[in-house]
Amino acid sequence: xxxxxxxxxxxxxxxxxxxxxxxxxxxxxxxxxxxxxxxxxxxxxxxxxxxxxxxxxxxxxxxxxxxxxxxxxxxxxxxxxxxxxxxxxxxxxxxxxxxxxxxxxxxxxxxxxxxxxxxxxxxxxxxxxxxxxxxxxxxxxxxxxxxxxxxxxxxxxxxxxxxxxxxxxxxxxxxxxxxxxxxxxxxxxxxxxxxxxxxxxxxxxxxxxxxxxxxxxxxxxxxxxxxxxxxxxxxxxxxxxxxxxxxxxxxxxxxxxxxxxxxxxxxxxxxxxxxxxxxxxxxxxxxxxxxxxxxxxxxxxxxxxxxxxxxxxxxxxxxxxxxxxxxxxxxxxxxxxxxxxxxxxxxxxxxxxxxxxxxxxxxxxxxxxxxxxxxxxxxxxxxxxxxxxxxxxxxxxxxxxxxxxxxxxxxxxxxxxxxxxxxxxxxxxxxxxxxxxxxxxxxxxxxxxxxxxxxxxxxxxxxxxxxxxxxxxxxxxxxxxxxxxxxxxxxxxxxxxxxxxxxxxxxxxxxxxxxxxxxxxxxxxxxxxxxxxxxxxxxxxxxxxxxxxxxxxxxxxxxxxxxxxxxxxxxxxxxxxxxxxxxxxxxxxxxxxxxxxxxxxxxxxxxxxxxxxxxxxxxxxxxxxxxxxxxxxxxxxxxxxxxxxxxxxxxxxxxxxxxxxxxxxxxxxxxxxxxxxxxxxxxxxxxxxxxxxxxxxxxxxxxxxxxxxxxxxxxxxxxxxxxxxxxxxxxxxxxxxxxxxxxxxxxxxxxxxxxxxxxxxxxxxxxxxxxxxxxxxxxxxxxxxxxxxxxxx
Numbered sequence: 001x002x003x004x005x006x007x008x009x010x011x012x013x014x015x016x017x018x019x020x021x022x023x024x025x026x027x028x029x030x031x032x033x034x035x036x037x038x039x040x041x042x043x044x045x046x047x048x049x050x051x052x053x054x055x056x057x058x059x060x061x062x063x064x065x066x067x068x069x070x071x072x073x074x075x076x077x078x079x080x081x082x083x084x085x086x087x088x089x090x091x092x093x094x095x096x097x098x099x100x101x102x103x104x105x106x107x108x109x110x111x112x113x114x115x116x117x118x119x120x121x122x123x124x125x126x127x128x129x130x131x132x133x134x135x136x137x138x139x140x141x142x143x144x145x146x147x148x149x150x151x152x153x154x155x156x157x158x159x160x161x162x163x164x165x166x167x168x169x170x171x172x173x174x175x176x177x178x179x180x181x182x183x184x185x186x187x188x189x190x191x192x193x194x195x196x197x198x199x200x201x202x203x204x205x206x207x208x209x210x211x212x213x214x215x216x217x218x219x220x221x222x223x224x225x226x227x228x229x230x231x232x233x234x235x236x237x238x239x240x241x242x243x244x245x246x247x248x249x250x251x252x253x254x255x256x257x258x259x260x261x262x263x264x265x266x267x268x269x270x271x272x273x274x275x276x277x278x279x280x281x282x283x284x285x286x287x288x289x290x291x292x293x294x295x296x297x298x299x300x301x302x303x304x305x306x307x308x309x310x311x312x313x314x315x316x317x318x319x320x321x322x323x324x325x326x327x328x329x330x331x332x333x334x335x336x337x338x339x340x341x342x343x344x345x346x347x348x349x350x351x352x353x354x355x356x357x358x359x360x361x362x363x364x365x366x367x368x369x370x371x372x373x374x375x376x377x378x379x380x381x382x383x384x385x386x387x388x389x390x391x392x393x394x395x396x397x398x399x400x401x402x403x404x405x406x407x408x409x410x411x412x413x414x415x416x417x418x419x420x421x422x423x424x425x426x427x428x429x430x431x432x433x434x435x436x437x438x439x440x441x442x443x444x445x446x447x448x449x450x451x452x453x454x455x456x457x458x459x460x461x462x463x464x465x466x467x468x469x470x471x472x473x474x475x476x477x478x479x480x481x482x483x484x485x486x487x488x489x490x491x492x493x494x495x496x497x498x499x500x501x502x503x504x505x506x507x508x509x510x511x512x513x514x515x516x517x518x519x520x521x522x523x524x525x526x527x528x529x530x531x532x533x534x535x536x537x538x539x540x541x542x543x544x545x546x547x548x549x550x551x552x553x554x555x556x557x558x559x560x561x562x563x564x565x566x567x568x569x570x571x572x573x574x575x576x577x578x579x580x581x582x583x584x585x586x587x588x589x590x591x592x593x594x595x596x597x598x599x600x601x602x603x604x605x606x607x608x609x610x611x612x613x614x615x616x617x618x619x620x621x622x623x624x625x626x627x628x629x630x631x632x633x634x635x636x637x638x639x640x641x642x643x644x645x646x647x648x649x650x651x652x653x654x655x656x657x658x659x660x661x662x663x664x665x666x667x668x669x670x671x672x673x674x675x676x677x678x679x680x681x682x683x684x685x686x687x688x689x690x691x692x693x694x695x696x697x698x699x700x701x702x703x704x705x706x707x708x709x710x711x712x713x714x715x716x717x718x719x720x721x722x723x724x725x726x727x728x729x730x731x732x733x734x735x736x737x738x739x740x741x742x743x744x745x746x747x748x749x750x751x752x753x754x755x756x757x758x759x760x761x762x763x764x765x766x767x768x769x770x771x772x773x774x775x776x777x778x779x780x781x782x783x784x785x786x787x788x789x790x791x792x793x
Contacts, residue, residue: 039064042168044158044181046070048082048134049304049321050174051141056095056329058148067151069158074142075135080204080280081231082318083131091326102140106132108230112211115382116271117374118218122382126400129212131231137318161185161300170338171300172328174321177290179306189302190293196311197368199252199284200241203261203277209236214385215271216370222246223371226268227313238277239312240264243368244286252284260284287311287364289357295350296342303328308353310360313367314389320356324349358694359389365700372707376732383408384731390696394420394726412730415761420730421722421737422754422763425468427676427712429641430589432468432736433512434763435729436750439716439738440518440592440647442473442487444530449476449489451498459502462743463510466750466764469736470506470513472499474520474594477572477579480544481521481600484530490519491575496582503587512765517583518647519576519634520594523603524548524561547572549603549626550611555687563612569626572600577633584639591638593631595666596649597684601627605648605666606685608657620662624669635674645714646670647679650701653689660704667709677712679738680705696724703733714738722753 041057043050046068054066084092084103093100107130115122145152158164161181165171173181182189208230215226224242231237247253252260257279265277290309295302304321328345335341366373366388373384383405386392398405414423422434438459445454455472463470476482476489489495499517506515527543528536538558546561547568553560564572576593583591595601603609604626610617616626635644648670650663658666667678680702683689691697698717706713715734719725725737742749754764755774766774 039170040168041066041170041172042158042164043068043172043174044161044164045174045176045304045306046072046074046138046152046154047077047174047176047304047321048137048141048318049325050172051138051145052099052322053172053174053303053325053328054150055099055141055144055148056325057332058145058150059096060329060333062149065151066149067153068145069153069156071155071157074138074152074154077134077138078280079134079202079237080235081131081229081237082134082137083129083229083231083316084319084322085315086128086130088319088322089130091323095326095329096144099140099144102144103132103137106136106140106232108132108208108232110211110230113386114209114211114213115215115385116213117216117378117381120378122379122404123211124382124386124397124401124404127212129229131229131237133231133235134318136232165298165300169299170332172303173300173306174303175306177288177305177309177317179302181300182292182302182306185297185300188294188297192291192293194289194291196287196289196364198241198243198364199247199286200239200312201260201264201284202282203238203240203264203279205236205238205272205275205277206234207236207273207275208233213271215268216374217267218374219246219250219267221249223374224250224267225367225370226271228271238264238268238272240268241367247284257283289361291357295346299338299342301328301342301345308357310353310356311364314360314363314391315356320353323352355694358692358697359391361692362700363389369704372704373732377411379404379408379411380730380732384733387727387731390724390727393723394730395723408730417759418761418763419722419726419757419759421725422759422761423729424763425712425735427590427643427645430514430643432514433765434466434468434750435736436467436469436725436753437714437736437738438462438467438470438743439740440471440473440594441740441744442483442531444484444486444532446486446488449479449482449487449491449495451488451495451502455488455498456502456505459515460505460509461747463506463513463515464767464770465743465746465748466754466766467513467743468750468763469516469590471516471518471592471738474518474599475499475579475583477519477521477575480547481523481526481572481575483522483526483599484528485539485542486530487522490517490579490582490586493582496586499583499586499588503589507587510767514589515587516590516592516645517586517588518592518594519579519583521572521576521600522546523598523600524552524554524559524609525598527559548600549609549617552609552611554598566614569616569629573626573630573633576630577637580634581637584637584642588642590643590645591634592645592647592679593627593634594647595627595670596647596679596681598649598686601630602649602685606652606658608652608654608686620665624666628669628673631670631673631675643676644674645677645679646675647681649682649685650680650698650705651682652685653683653691654686657685660701663701664705664708667705667711667713671709671711675711677714677735678702678705678709679714679716681716694718695720696728699728699733706734707732712736716740722757725753 043054054068058066109130112123112125161184209228213228217224227239228236261277295307303324305317327349331341331345425432476487478491503515526546546559547564548561551563610623652658682698683691695718699715702713702715712735714736716738719737728734
């Protein structure tokens with residue numbers, strides 16, 4: 001189903017490598033490692049991926065003996081329509097024009113996406129879809145395989161993979177999400193299967209939608225959604241989806257399949273125009289994401305759903321399987337033997353699939369948490385849905401449908417010509433001129449806790465660079481609360497004076513920029529080397545004793561901290577208050593309390609690091625007690641008109657740690673005590689974490705907190721482009737975006753973002769000495785004179 005096509009017209013790595021008449025470059029003719037004409041290929045699974053692989057391999061080398069086993073009848077298939085992107089079609093066009101031409105004759109094409117919610121109908125155009133019936137796709141591939149001489153064995157159970165791999169040079173396992181081959185060699189492939197929270201059913205209607213349609217139904221049982229698209233002139237795929245608890249509350253677990261279908265048709269009668277729905281042995285199911293550590297074992301290789309799955313709301317399994325087949329065929333042509341070809345295939349495809357799966361996971365989680373966004377203004381809700389996977393962005397959507405995007409911006413409150421990132425945002429008495437934050441970054445360059453010239457230049461240059469808010473690194477509240485000997489502090493008057501020098505510079509030389517301080521205590525992660533000497537490694541000498549919520553070392557072999565007593569808790573609380581008082585006198589505009597990343601206050605919040613049995617451990621309410629006491633103490637001395645934020649780790653990325661639901665409650669608690677915004681980070685609490693890295697990978701946690709706790713949030717985590725910032729803000733997933741590494745790469749990142757977007761309004765200002773640099777420097781010519789005449793040969 002490819003709800004968010006992107007990079008229209010692009011070509012994948014394998015696309016241009018598969019041409020008519022191509023021949024393998026072989027250096028080894030001995031089976032089972034040869035890719036020469038004697039290659040015997042067994043394919044388990046007669047779905048589109050297996051069939052297309054068979055056709056490609058036979059077309060490129062007619063001497064290959066290729067057999068496909070399919071347990072079902074030729075016309076027996078799951079689902080109705082298949083959507084293929086322009087990217088995939090480009091690969092098919094280059095690899096097999098015959099298949100491409102047949103597909104072209106049957107495609108149904110359209111450009112619009114319709115989003116219907118609470119009586120409003122929003123349409124966005126320019127998306128470019130192509131679909132056809134799944135049975136018709138199989139017929140085309142069957143015909144092509146037979147014409148090329150591929151042996152197709154329908155209604156036939158394939159022999160076991162051990163037998164096939166022994167009697168063939170190559171075994172392609174295209175046997176689906178429940179792959180027997182994958183399970184047979186599970187010890188090698190090491191599959192990971194995640195089951196998600198929604199139930200869905202795949203149906204069809206006997207009419208054609210005129211767009212890709214998303215319709216939201218708010219029922220007495222909960223939120224349900226319809227995904228629909230045409231695949232023929234008189235037929236559409238209809239998928240109905242809802243969370244498991246809604247499915248059960250609505251009684252779908254107790255009715256017959258036909259009753260389910262009739263009930264779905266009634267719920268979405270408006271979308272269907274009162275027409276009925278039909279089934280193809282359809283049943284309610286739960287989507288499972290399949291990931292494998294390896295895709296090949298000897299001469300056995302996984303393809304399509306056997307290797308990976310991606311949620312139907314972002315990209316169909318058929319699309320990925322066809323692209324797998326293209327890449328596998330190309331690698332077998334280019335490499336001298338099967339093992340190196342399979343290794344090359346895996347190396348090429350795994351990063352591409354991983355990127356698709358990250359986008360798919362973001363999309364499916366958006367739909368799982370759909371209820372969080374229901375109260376958004378209609379156009380913002382539509383924009384949020386369209387950009388949910390992060391593959392369609394603000395700038396990309398502007399290219400597709402400028403009128404729709406501009407309407408969303410107007411509804412959001414963007415003045416004409418103003419990108420969302422350059423709209424102001426108010427926190428208490430502080431108005432930030434734009435939504436960009438320079439994220440706290442430890443510099444490990446202080447001497448005796450005193451920030452020096454390096455800090456002045458580091459923070460000053462980024463304030464001159466246009467950001468609305470520049471944050472210090474974590475500033476420690478005591479000498480023993482430092483992470484390393486190079487950490488800055490605010491526990492002496494000399495340190496406060498040094499910080500005032502920096503805030504004075506920012507306020508005088510970068511008018512409109514605000515500067516904030518982040519206060520924290522290292523807890524069990526202290527007394528370590530400077531980052532570039534060995535991150536989190538204990539000092540060789542000069543160690544100081546550590547304290548924490550519980551006596552647990554951060555990493556094996558590290559120092560075991562002492563569990564804080566009640567008297568010590570009081571002392572540390574007062575250290576935070578004293579540091580906040582000095583920060584106020586030093587002229588900071590905002591104060592952030594660091595309760596993330598496994599440092600002292602974070603150590604109280606996580607159940608993995610807080611094993612206390614007193615009033616400060618156990619339930620979440622008790623784990624919150626000390627961090628809230630510290631917050632109250634700091635808020636008590638911090639000027640009332642100046643805002644306070646709190647940074648939290650919204651997940652520990654490991655079993656038994658802080659959950660997304662816990663994070664919402666933590667945010668609510670701090671907001672109830674007067675926090676003006678929550679800075680939503682993740683992880684770094686325990687060493688056994690398994691983060692799911694990717695672009696903007698932490699923003700879904702900020703989104704959940706913002707729209708559940710109804711508190712402003714700062715999103716962080718691999719936000720790397722101004723397009724990302726605009727997208728996240730306009731979609732209502734965050735209020736501010738904090739960027740770290742982009743500001744290390746370019747201190748003037750925000751100024752350059754304004755210049756690249758042609759923005760010159762009040763949301764950013766070039767310092768007078770820098771105005772000559774507000775336009776990109778000229779470069780040498782790279783174009784050559786164009787020919788004046790074209791002569792025929």
